[in-house]
Amino acid sequence: MRHKGRIISAKTSKKFSNLKLSTKKEEEECVEEIYTTEEFDSQANVWNGERRVIELDILIEGLRSCVHCSNPLRLEWCVSERKYGLASIFYIKCSECNGISPVYTGEKHNTANKSGPAKCFDVNTKLAADFE
Template identity: 30%
Template structure:
């Protein structure tokens, strides 16, 4: 049985070919959907294709021109920069023609003291959306490959494997700490139950 190496692991050739066919079919499907005529007046698919994940509160606060306070519109997007599932859009103000950066969500600083010593994070600024998705992915017991399959079906840009691992280093120690606390609590509860049973047994004797 022949095997090939894909994304850092060995996989059966038939399984890999099937996965590639499904991936190609999904890409062709979404490409055909985008090329279909639409009644919408605005078309920015040449700048940012597909769907995105937004934090509505952050988006509402960011959709304002930094210069003239005019409300910005995604009709005037001129550029998009992606960082995992987080996007930063460059939107032109129709009033003063100022270029504004609009983020799809919030960002946070990563404190190395909260992570293990060997988990050095080169980039200290992470975004909330990708962090939460990676946390949910690990909590569900799946990895980057399974996540990207889901994102592909949703027509959302995939997450790079190396980027996924970088965010995994942030949330991994948090999950381990929570697991240790849970195990410690379970052990304490079990010890308390055993002691109570011993007390009851001593009374009966």
């Protein structure tokens, strides 16, 4: 079996597939949790006057279509936000299907840690590198 062009064992392949499934399941659970427990009536609760670093091309691509029905999304339909340092994930409710779509404010890259590969936002890594 191969992973990123390298030959790997069946055991390692199974680990990667389990990791992908668990990551996808965690994200779905997170979206479901936000959908059921954190409905907001106004976007004033979401924005709070805080600052964020946003890569416009990534944000525009995320708003292009709902993950459930491909309907275009609007930032004003944001029901929740999860902050990761200077970056965020906006959870936007679709007006057509009422599904919740995660919209990222920046690119992510892979990092290695003890529990396996993880994704980190580029803006946070670049900020940390400048402080060294």
